[in-house]
Amino acid sequence: MARSTKVSRRKMPGGLKIRVRVDLKKNDTVKVIAGRDKGKTGRVLSIDREAGRVLVEHVAMVKRHTRPNPSKQIKGGIAERESPVSSSNVLLVCPGCHKAVRVAHKIEKIGDKTRRLRVCRKCGAPLDKKA
Ligand SMILES: [Zn+2]
Numbered sequence: 001m002a003r004s005t006k007v008s009r010r011k012m013p014g015g016l017k018i019r020v021r022v023d024l025k026k027n028d029t030v031k032v033i034a035g036r037d038k039g040k041t042g043r044v045l046s047i048d049r050e051a052g053r054v055l056v057e058h059v060a061m062v063k064r065h066t067r068p069n070p071s072k073q074i075k076g077g078i079a080e081r082e083s084p085v086s087s088s089n090v091l092l093v094c095p096g097c098h099k100a101v102r103v104a105h106k107i108e109k110i111g112d113k114t115r116r117l118r119v120c121r122k123c124g125a126p127l128d129k130k131a
Pocket of ligand 1: 094095096097098099101120121122123124125
């Protein structure tokens with residue numbers, strides 16, 4: 001069954017942390033391509049760029065046994081929560097072609113400013129909503 005999910009913190013000696021390039025943003029829809037929840041799609045809830053891991057809604061659910069804490073309004077019992085999965089095990093779902101795709105970047109010049117826009121590698125549709 002599932003291997004142990006040891007999180008490798010990519011740290012350099014001396015405490016310098018290396019950030020993993022994660023081409024995902026919060027609220028992106030992603031598809032899981034490997035692991036226990038392969039095939040599932042969900043919304044990105046949070047991203048840990050130091051560990052290269054993402055929290056995806058309804059993916060990698062774990063049961064947490066919690067003790068009641070009345071001062072924080074926490075009920076005891078067994079709660080189901082998401083656990084982080086490696087960003088390499090998910091792909092972004094393109095809103096244009098509805099496929100799980102890799103992300104390409106397009107450099108757009110606005111005046112003298114340049115911006116990197118995320119585009120679909122398959123159909124070229126922009127993946128970021130225009131602000
Ligand atoms: Zn596409």
